[in-house]
Amino acid sequence: MMTNSSAAAVQTIPNDLEPYWMPFTANRAFKKAPRLVTRAKDMHYFTADGRKVLDGSAGLWCTNAGHNRDPIVKAIQQQAAELDYASAFQFSHPKAFELASRIAALAPGDLDHVFFANSGSEAVDTALKVALAYFNIHGQGSRTRLIGRERGYHGVGFGGISVGGIVSNRKFFGALLAGVDHLPNTYNREQQAFSRGEPEWGAHLADDLERIVALHDASTIAAVIVEPMAGSTGVLASPKGYLKRLREICDKYGILLIFDEVITGFGRLGYAFAAERYGVIPDMITFAKGVTSGSVPMGGVVVRKGLYDAFMQGPEHAIEFFHGYTYSAHPLACAAGLATLDLYREEDLFARARKLESKWYDAALSLKGLPNVLDIRMVGLTCGIDLASRPDAVGRRGFDAMTRAFHEQDMMMRSVGDTLALSPPLIVTEAQIDEIFGKVAAIIRAVA
Numbered sequence: 139m140m141t142n143s144s145a146a147a148v149q150t151i152p153n154d155l156e157p158y159w160m161p162f163t164a165n166r167a168f169k170k171a172p173r174l175v176t177r178a179k180d181m182h183y184f185t186a187d188g189r190k191v192l193d194g195s196a197g198l199w200c201t202n203a204g205h206n207r208d209p210i211v212k213a214i215q216q217q218a219a220e221l222d223y224a225s226a227f228q229f230s231h232p233k234a235f236e237l238a239s240r241i242a243a244l245a246p247g248d249l250d251h252v253f254f255a256n257s258g259s260e261a262v263d264t265a266l267k268v269a270l271a272y273f274n275i276h277g278q279g280s281r282t283r284l285i286g287r288e289r290g291y292h293g294v295g296f297g298g299i300s301v302g303g304i305v306s307n308r309k310f311f312g313a314l315l316a317g318v319d320h321l322p323n324t325y326n327r328e329q330q331a332f333s334r335g336e337p338e339w340g341a342h343l344a345d346d347l348e349r350i351v352a353l354h355d356a357s358t359i360a361a362v363i364v365e366p367m368a369g370s371t372g373v374l375a376s377p378k379g380y381l382k383r384l385r386e387i388c389d390k391y392g393i394l395l396i397f398d399e400v401i402t403g404f405g406r407l408g409y410a411f412a413a414e415r416y417g418v419i420p421d422m423i424t425f426a427k428g429v430t431s432g433s434v435p436m437g438g439v440v441v442r443k444g445l446y447d448a449f450m451q452g453p454e455h456a457i458e459f460f461h462g463y464t465y466s467a468h469p470l471a472c473a474a475g476l477a478t479l480d481l482y483r484e485e486d487l488f489a490r491a492r493k494l495e496s497k498w499y500d501a502a503l504s505l506k507g508l509p510n511v512l513d514i515r516m517v518g519l520t521c522g523i524d525l526a527s528r529p530d531a532v533g534r535r536g537f538d539a540m541t542r543a544f545h546e547q548d549m550m551m552r553s554v555g556d557t558l559a560l561s562p563p564l565i566v567t568e569a570q571i572d573e574i575f576g577k578v579a580a581i582i583r584a585v586a
């Protein structure tokens with residue numbers, strides 16, 4: 139006989155997994171052994187059959203305030219009942235302005251205007267377009283080159299994959315944007331293995347920008363875009379002094395510097411933005427994910443006053459920037475964003491992340507010496523663990539670890555190739571940090 143709870147479980151398991159083509163997923167393997175969650179609260183997901191799964195990755199680096207927090211849920215519910223949508227072009231609603239002010243107040247220096255998008259990918263493409271348009275308006279239309287970095291991830295738009303440096307994200311998609319160069323990636327295992335926080339070695343890699351300038355001339359280069367911590371390729375922290383050096387070289391040649399803070403924004407490295415951690419002020423910051431703690435899609439770009447002002451010319455009835463999205467500053471996202479920022483402030487979650495850092499580093503490094511562990515690196519509340527690849531199947535050990543974590547250890551974490559990536563919600567407790575790394579240790583042994 140079917141009990142009440144098993145009847146509920148049956149209702150929440152879809153009867154056909156086939157039609158959904160899942161993003162960045164091994165579809166066939168998933169559909170053979172699905173990893174489905176139906177509910178979440180704070181640090182945990184719940185499955186249809188009642189398992190409680192510890193969230194070691196803040197969803198996809200986004201649920202920084204934890205899951206289904208009451209104030210965020212209420213704000214979204216209220217907003218849905220009050221104003222579902224307002225045209226984003228030529229009209230708006232008050233919460234869009236309120237959220238822009240709140241984000242601008244969190245951003246460093248004179249980054250004080252916010253352009254809203256709906257994802258990190260859109261935020262990146264927006265920032266690149268602002269850079270190109272700015273130089274056009276400024277009478278320097280020859281500045282069209284964009285500089286990214288090897289192993290960088292800037293989402294999946296054509297702009298983002300062009301400046302991005304992940305081979306698989308690029309090689310299937312043709313010629314991409316013309317006029318893009320890449321800085322070398324900042325990771326070197328020989329020099330940096332088992333670093334606590336920012337590696338000592340590697341600031342000089344920023345000097346490669348001088349080489350690119352010498353090759354193309356500064357008059358052709360619009361912007362450089364980098365992540366202060368590259369999350370998607372396995373937690374690569376900026377070496378000490380690297381970002382400062384990049385800023386200096388950009389200043390020397392009049393090149394705009396964009397920090398892609400889609401992951402590092404909203405507390406992941408212990409500050410509202412990583413720019414603050416490093417004391418470096420970029421010209422633009424892209425954000426997404428944590429702005430609503432993952433609850434409603436939203437992204438955007440914070441720009442310096444001078445950039446915004448440069449656009450504000452010509453007849454006042456004329457549109458100044460031919461760019462935007464139907465759902466820019468969507469009312470539900472703005473309501474969620476405001477409630478999320480309130481929570482961050484009330485619970486002092488950015489400072490909390492900062493205080494937990496050393497505990498997090500100690501717990502992570504306790505895994506040193508386990509089978510196949512080649513490197514463990516941490517910065518803020520993130521951790522990347524490189525495992526040796528199986529000789530015949532690169533990525534298999536990482537994949538097995540991720541699936542075993544879910545099915546056998548009741549934990550969600552990311553794997554990128556054979557690198558495990560961890561980034562819990564910022565409400566994680568010290569006991570849960572031990573629990574996370576205890577589970578990871580068991581998984582690493584299981585996939586040995």
Ligand SMILES: Cc1ncc(COP(=O)(O)O)c(C=O)c1O
Nearest residue numbers: 257258259291292293398400401
């Ligand atoms: C640094 C960075 N930029 C952009 C993106 C893309 O964001 P989205 O998936 O919301 O388009 C990501 C996603 O992880 C990211 O880490």
